[in-house]
Amino acid sequence: MARTVHFRACPLCEAVCGLRVTVDDGRPVRVDGDAEDPFSRGYLCPKGASLGALHADPDRLRAPLVRGPGSLREASWEEAFAEVARRLPPILEAHGRDAVAVYLGNPNTHNLAGLLYLRPLLQTLRTKNLYSASTVDQMPKHVSSGLLFGRPGAIPVPDLDRTDLLVILGGNPRVSNGSLCTAPDFPGRLDALRARGGRLVVVDPVRTETAAAADLHLPIRPGTDALLLAAMATVLFEEDRVRLGPLAELVDGAAALREALAPFTPESTAAATGLAPEAVRALARDLADAPSAAVYGRLGTSAVAFGTLASWGVDVLNVLTGNVDRPGGAMFPWPDHEAPDRGPVGRGFTLGRWRSRVRGLPEVKGELPVATLADEIETPGPGQVRALITIAGNPVLTTPNTGRLDRALSGLELLVAVDPYVNETTRHAHVILPPPSPLERSHYDAAFYGLAVRRVARFSEAILPAAGPQEDELLARLALVAGGAGADADPAMVEALTLQALLGKLTGAGGPLEGRDPDELRAGLEGDRPVERLLDLLLRTGPHGDRFGADPEGLTLRRLAAHPHGIDHGPLVPRLPGILSTPSGKIDLLPAPIREDLSRLAAALEAPPAGGLVLVGRRHLRSNNSWMHNLPKLASGKARCTLRVHPEDARRLGLEDGQAARVRSRVGEVTVPVEVTDAVRPGVVSLPHGFGHDLPGVRARVAAARPGVSSNRLTDEAALDPLSGDAVLNGIPVEVAPA
Ligand SMILES: Nc1nc2c(c(=O)[nH]1)N[C@H]1C(S)=C(S)[C@@H](COP(=O)(O)OP(=O)(O)OC[C@H]3O[C@@H](n4cnc5c(=O)[nH]c(N)nc54)[C@H](O)[C@@H]3O)O[C@H]1N2
Numbered sequence: 001m002a003r004t005v006h007f008r009a010c011p012l013c014e015a016v017c018g019l020r021v022t023v024d025d026g027r028p029v030r031v032d033g034d035a036e037d038p039f040s041r042g043y044l045c046p047k048g049a050s051l052g053a054l055h056a057d058p059d060r061l062r063a064p065l066v067r068g069p070g071s072l073r074e075a076s077w078e079e080a081f082a083e084v085a086r087r088l089p090p091i092l093e094a095h096g097r098d099a100v101a102v103y104l105g106n107p108n109t110h111n112l113a114g115l116l117y118l119r120p121l122l123q124t125l126r127t128k129n130l131y132s133a134s135t136v137d138q139m140p141k142h143v144s145s146g147l148l149f150g151r152p153g154a155i156p157v158p159d160l161d162r163t164d165l166l167v168i169l170g171g172n173p174r175v176s177n178g179s180l181c182t183a184p185d186f187p188g189r190l191d192a193l194r195a196r197g198g199r200l201v202v203v204d205p206v207r208t209e210t211a212a213a214a215d216l217h218l219p220i221r222p223g224t225d226a227l228l229l230a231a232m233a234t235v236l237f238e239e240d241r242v243r244l245g246p247l248a249e250l251v252d253g254a255a256a257l258r259e260a261l262a263p264f265t266p267e268s269t270a271a272a273t274g275l276a277p278e279a280v281r282a283l284a285r286d287l288a289d290a291p292s293a294a295v296y297g298r299l300g301t302s303a304v305a306f307g308t309l310a311s312w313g314v315d316v317l318n319v320l321t322g323n324v325d326r327p328g329g330a331m332f333p334w335p336d337h338e339a340p341d342r343g344p345v346g347r348g349f350t351l352g353r354w355r356s357r358v359r360g361l362p363e364v365k366g367e368l369p370v371a372t373l374a375d376e377i378e379t380p381g382p383g384q385v386r387a388l389i390t391i392a393g394n395p396v397l398t399t400p401n402t403g404r405l406d407r408a409l410s411g412l413e414l415l416v417a418v419d420p421y422v423n424e425t426t427r428h429a430h431v432i433l434p435p436p437s438p439l440e441r442s443h444y445d446a447a448f449y450g451l452a453v454r455r456v457a458r459f460s461e462a463i464l465p466a467a468g469p470q471e472d473e474l475l476a477r478l479a480l481v482a483g484g485a486g487a488d489a490d491p492a493m494v495e496a497l498t499l500q501a502l503l504g505k506l507t508g509a510g511g512p513l514e515g516r517d518p519d520e521l522r523a524g525l526e527g528d529r530p531v532e533r534l535l536d537l538l539l540r541t542g543p544h545g546d547r548f549g550a551d552p553e554g555l556t557l558r559r560l561a562a563h564p565h566g567i568d569h570g571p572l573v574p575r576l577p578g579i580l581s582t583p584s585g586k587i588d589l590l591p592a593p594i595r596e597d598l599s600r601l602a603a604a605l606e607a608p609p610a611g612g613l614v615l616v617g618r619r620h621l622r623s624n625n626s627w628m629h630n631l632p633k634l635a636s637g638k639a640r641c642t643l644r645v646h647p648e649d650a651r652r653l654g655l656e657d658g659q660a661a662r663v664r665s666r667v668g669e670v671t672v673p674v675e676v677t678d679a680v681r682p683g684v685v686s687l688p689h690g691f692g693h694d695l696p697g698v699r700a701r702v703a704a705a706r707p708g709v710s711s712n713r714l715t716d717e718a719a720l721d722p723l724s725g726d727a728v729l730n731g732i733p734v735e736v737a738p739a
Pocket residue numbers: 104105106107111133136137299391392393394395397398399418419420421423435471617618624625626627688689690711712715729
């Protein structure tokens with residue numbers, strides 16, 4: 001038996017752990033943590049350990065599916081692309097480019113093809129109807145970074161391994177393993193923080209696993225973090241505790257900020273947040289006094305009604321306490337594939353360059369809010385969405401009011417899905433194009449090294465030969481079909497054009513490779529796939545790159561690949577002011593859109609929320625949004641799709657542990673077993689998302705056997721954070737009664 005051992009990064013969540021995969025005769029038989037990985041040091045979770053099971057899952061598609069009369073049947077790759085070529089161009093011709101929408105799901109960010117090779121397809125389609133999981137997730141953070149720092153991608157991360165005080169709002173990294181903060185073994189790193197004398201404070205309506213292991217837990221009322229953060233800033237101003245330090249020369253608008261936040265005090269916000277003013281003052285003082293501190297917010301500060309204000313408030317506190325860009329504070333990562341900084345002066349960030357057709361919602365980062373996708377499909381008129389391309393997504397389970405979206409999708413003229421499963425969304429597809437399994441593709445975490453708490457990089461070779469085309473080829477062929485070049489056009493054309501455009505920028509005036517010959521550079525690129533050659537170009541131009549011979553010791557794809565456990569360049573280093581890209585060249589503390597939205601926040605002070613129950617979300621270590629529920633080892637054990645209810649509420653409503661409850665919101669209703677626990681705050685109930693696998697046509701036998709219910713049958717597509725278009729997934733008013 002031929003036994004081989006391979007090292008690779010786990011592509012399932014943002015922690016990007018290094019894995020050690022054992023293969024026997026072409027079958028992955030074991031996945032362990034890679035003890036030699038300098039970043040993850042052997043850590044892994046049950047999901048990473050299941051990569052072999054994912055590869056082997058009989059329900060995972062190995063060949064395309066095409067809709068015959070009624071149902072989906074297996075087809076050849078030629079047939080599948082011919083079918084797209086038969087159906088897609090006529091829709092574009094007859095109804096224009098906005099008639100074709102695109103939805104990009106979360107796993108795109110864990111995949112080189114999704115990160116580096118979507119552009120050709122999107123540029124060919126040039127549709128205004130671009131949607132992604134970002135507007136059910138982190139879009140508010142992009143907006144706040146865009147407005148504060150001029151770059152939506154300039155997201156400071158807590159310097160976890162060096163900070164003295166970490167304040168987590170609305171994140172549960174002991175379960176999620178961290179998000180917008182890449183740190184394998186987040187739990188171990190939190191333990192280390194406390195072991196070295198640091199403090200951990202968690203603000204969450206639920207006593208989560210993370211909150212339970214913190215020094216202090218503040219059980220805030222859902223949706224009110226922006227008020228809390230504003231009040232903390234006011235304390236810093238009032239008590240003369242603002243210490244900008246070296247940031248002083250880089251900050252604009254501190255005086256105006258003080259004035260704008262003055263109405264928000266620990267006392268004025270207490271009724272809304274449910275937090276004692278003294279506790280809020282004490283936390284603000286601790287933040288000011290700590291040698292270093294980082295405020296960090298995640299989904300509970302993002303997918304909420306004041307998502308952008310809360311995301312902004314997090315970094316406002318980091319700035320006011322002098323912690324931005326300081327070791328132990330909130331620092332900007334610097335990934336190996338990122339071109340050198342050109343700031344601090346730049347064009348800044350613009351919102352709302354166009355608006356959605358039906359609800360007039362503003363564009364953000366080239367996207368529209370996914371909460372309005374159903375409107376755009378259902379509402380007749382010029383620009384109505386008639387076709388949808390989904391790539392690595394399952395919006396029927398993951399976006400608000402999915403009952404409605406599910407119905408809308410069944411009316412589409414064409415749905416093309418790039419996805420390895422027939423899930424709740426892709427069951428509506430006319431064509432499904434499955435990508436290879438993670439073990440069949442090479443990997444580099446372009447998104448997450450840009451959010452990592454150390455400067456690390458890893459390139460993982462494919463471990464097993466792919467059964468079908470690589471995902472970059474699928475995307476290139478879709479681009480060619482959409483461009484009218486037909487199903488047989490050569491995908492190499494797409495690579496040539498993509499490289500030409502990028503090389504043109506890099507070698508052009510002011511570019512990092514200014515004056516070099518693009519043809520010569522292209523000829524020297526290494527890599528087996530188009531995305532690998534693209535990555536080589538980025539690495540060679542990045543902070544450690546060889547600049548095509550200018551630094552003979554510098555990084556190339558091949559040199560990175562020679563380190564199977566990865567390269568660790570050390571802790572984060574300061575990046576200000578170069579990372580800024582604002583018109584003033586400074587951090588704009590009070591940008592106009594934020595100032596305007598503060599009046600909405602002030603109104604929340606006047607009218608504290610009514611008394612009823614509100615729903616928040618939660619995650620489980622063995623889940624991954626809506627997928628991975630089809631692997632027996634991950635799916636087994638206690639039922640996870642339960643409604644957590646506080647004992648007082650349970651008593652009042654006549655709910656008993658284990659009994660079914662009917663949960664109703666403005667838009668829908670589900671029936672789900674109750675779990676009575678004092679971990680949730682009174683007035684708050686929690687339900688995980690990503691369940692509801694009992695829809696007809698889904699081909700996921702293990703998941704369908706324990707389907708659970710979809711929490712997004714309850715979330716409301718009308719409720720958005722207005723600046724970012726992010727859906728409100730936490731703080732949903734619901735009524736609960738025994739079923
Ligand atoms: N109520 C509520 N709703 C939520 C959330 C919440 O907290 N509460 N969280 C939100 C968040 S943060 C997110 S990110 C979204 C996620 O929302 P989505 O991205 O829509 O959903 P996922 O479950 O991540 O969908 C992943 C799909 O990608 C496929 N896939 C996996 N690997 C690959 C691959 O390599 N290539 C391709 N092409 N496909 C692949 C899977 O089969 C699956 O169908 O859900 C959001 N929805």
